[in-house]
Amino acid sequence: MKKLFYSAFAYMVIGVLSGLFYREFTKGKDFHGFTQLSVVHTHLLTLGFIVLLIVLILEKLFTLSKSRLFNWFFWTYNVGLVLTAAIMVWHGILQVDGVTEVSGAIPGIAGLGHILLSVGMVLLxxxxxxxxxxxxxxHDDGTPATIAR
Structure with a gap:
């Protein structure tokens, strides 16, 4: 339960700081227009802070961490979110700096991050x-049985 709490808190802080970075970086570069930096803030606050707070509530109600799938969810989801946010920041910085041709690796890595987020949600x-x-x-004889929670 503590790792959910501290992870949600960390995403809240990083989400707020990413909004500050977006505002100051684009202002400092006198950039006007769309950049990936503008949506990092909402991705981190929604997918990190809010989703993990909801999972924290579910953990309190149903003790999700007793499921063997919970750790798989937690780490897959967090790796996916960090990867997605990091590549969005990188791509946004390139956009603000005026780089128009970016490597095909950027959308590929972003796609991988989104896939990991999706797999994490399924695991949840x-x-x-x-x-x-x-x-x-x-049972050994093939008849169905249920293990209660």
Whole structure:
């Protein structure tokens, strides 16, 4: 539970700081127009701070961390979010600096980050399902059995 709390707090701080960076960096470079930097703030606050606060509530209600899938969710989701936000910052800085031709690696890495976020969400729902409904298993003779949460 503590890692969810501190992670949500960290994303809140980093999200606010990314908004400050966007404002000051674009103002300092006298940049007017769209840049990826403008959406890093909302990505970190929504996908980091708010989502992890919701997961913290679910943890308190259903003890999600008892599911073997929870750690897989936590680390996959966080790696995906950090990767996504980092590449958005990098791409945004390039945009503000006037770089028009960027490597194809930038959208590829951003896509990988989004895939990891999606996999993390699926793992979260699978962990939540096991805590809500138990895990279906079969006896040695093949008849269904259920392990209660």
């Amino acid at each position: 729902f699978m962990a939540l399902r096991t805590r809500l409904f138990g895990t279906a298993v079969k």
